[in-house]
Amino acid sequence: MTFAEATSAFASYAWGPHMLFLLVGGGLFFLLYSGFAPFRYLKHAINILRGKYDEPNAEGQISHLGALSSAMAGTVGMGNIGGVALAMVAGGPGAIFWMWVSAIVGMATKFFTCTLAIMYRGHDDQGVVRGGPMYIITEGLGPKWKPLAVFFAVVGMMGNFPLFNTNQLVTIVKEWVILGPDNLGTGAASDHFWLQLGLGAIIMLVVGSVVLGGITRIAAVATRAVPTMILIYVGCAVYVIGSHLEQVPGYLAQIVTEAFSMKSVAGGILGTLLIGVKRAAFSNEAGIGTEVMAHGSAKTAQPVKEGLVAMLGPAIDTLIVCTATALIILISGVWQQGGVDGISLSSRAFDQTMPGVGPYLLLLCVVFFAITTIITQAFYGSQCFRFLCGSRYVPMYQTFFLLTILFAATTSLSNVVNLIDGAYALMAIPTMISAVLLAPKVKAAAKQYFAELKQQ
Numbered sequence: 001m002t003f004a005e006a007t008s009a010f011a012s013y014a015w016g017p018h019m020l021f022l023l024v025g026g027g028l029f030f031l032l033y034s035g036f037a038p039f040r041y042l043k044h045a046i047n048i049l050r051g052k053y054d055e056p057n058a059e060g061q062i063s064h065l066g067a068l069s070s071a072m073a074g075t076v077g078m079g080n081i082g083g084v085a086l087a088m089v090a091g092g093p094g095a096i097f098w099m100w101v102s103a104i105v106g107m108a109t110k111f112f113t114c115t116l117a118i119m120y121r122g123h124d125d126q127g128v129v130r131g132g133p134m135y136i137i138t139e140g141l142g143p144k145w146k147p148l149a150v151f152f153a154v155v156g157m158m159g160n161f162p163l164f165n166t167n168q169l170v171t172i173v174k175e176w177v178i179l180g181p182d183n184l185g186t187g188a189a190s191d192h193f194w195l196q197l198g199l200g201a202i203i204m205l206v207v208g209s210v211v212l213g214g215i216t217r218i219a220a221v222a223t224r225a226v227p228t229m230i231l232i233y234v235g236c237a238v239y240v241i242g243s244h245l246e247q248v249p250g251y252l253a254q255i256v257t258e259a260f261s262m263k264s265v266a267g268g269i270l271g272t273l274l275i276g277v278k279r280a281a282f283s284n285e286a287g288i289g290t291e292v293m294a295h296g297s298a299k300t301a302q303p304v305k306e307g308l309v310a311m312l313g314p315a316i317d318t319l320i321v322c323t324a325t326a327l328i329i330l331i332s333g334v335w336q337q338g339g340v341d342g343i344s345l346s347s348r349a350f351d352q353t354m355p356g357v358g359p360y361l362l363l364l365c366v367v368f369f370a371i372t373t374i375i376t377q378a379f380y381g382s383q384c385f386r387f388l389c390g391s392r393y394v395p396m397y398q399t400f401f402l403l404t405i406l407f408a409a410t411t412s413l414s415n416v417v418n419l420i421d422g423a424y425a426l427m428a429i430p431t432m433i434s435a436v437l438l439a440p441k442v443k444a445a446a447k448q449y450f451a452e453l454k455q456q
Contacts, residue, residue, distance in 0.1 A: 007418035014425035027105025091275030094258030098276025103318035106286025115307030131296010159423030166408035200409025237324030289431035
């Protein structure tokens, strides 16, 4: 069996129909179990984010805004741009509808998992407060559940290797800055290998300069870069959509109708549904467990507040940014031409809809999205490694993490996607199991918090 065949088999096995039950079914359970209560407090969540309810003396390392920005830095990236393109090529426009559904139930999932992130924080071997599914499991469910926590930490390190974002960043820089889109396929394969390796080395140096500063530096970079890049990216989408406004209702209708088509390119409704859920999980990470590690570092003594802030993530990430990407691709029509995938397809869509300047505006966003995501993944992976091996050896993990950037820069997109998809599926198992088992704790805390809020 070749490496490509092995990665494909790994992803296929991990992403069986059981993942629909786990992520969509679990999210629907949280939605109904909460009685939709968190959704009635979206305005309050925004006020928390604005700093109205900050607790500067509470335990933690970063603000609510810093926590959400760090989590968004890990989610708003290639999953929203290249990942949407992958979804449309593999599942057709209907996959976007199932991404929407996953985002809505994912908001409820994030409310529960990130409330638990504060409720059951732990401390590392140096006494520093930490959050994550591994601490939720050990602190909330007890020592007998530790093997499940160890399992998450092991697959969490793998799932947070910077493979997809590095691969796609190298691809767009190579195509639009160095070779030019008209010169793709020219030159020897070895020439491209060394070019990609060189680009990977540059990314490695940039990421390393931030990663070694820890979560506070990561949050500082993310807080400045992520909101600006989202505004630029959505601004491009608004321009494209506004220029083709009469076509938008038809494309939105196409997304909905093809979600239930038995003749979809994915082989029917189930295939389209699975692709949409898979790409949504990679995009907003609801139920995967990574977001829990970022929000677990927030300065707060009130778990429900952080759950409300975290709930905003899928709405911004999937309902807004991914939808913007999908409409640009649909309007351009390039997704039906074949021959390209991932970020290459998205860049061609921008070139069609914003000739000349489009791909370079996309490139600007991609550089910041990809770098901030890779930086955040380094933090997530370090959290998992620290739980397993202690703080002393974290620099060894960080060195290995940086070296995987070189591998990602020079391997194929299919290998990268299969490895990350498989790891994400495995990460969801302990995250969702622990969240469902501890859901009554979240519901009780939310009931008390919302009652006290009404009295203020």
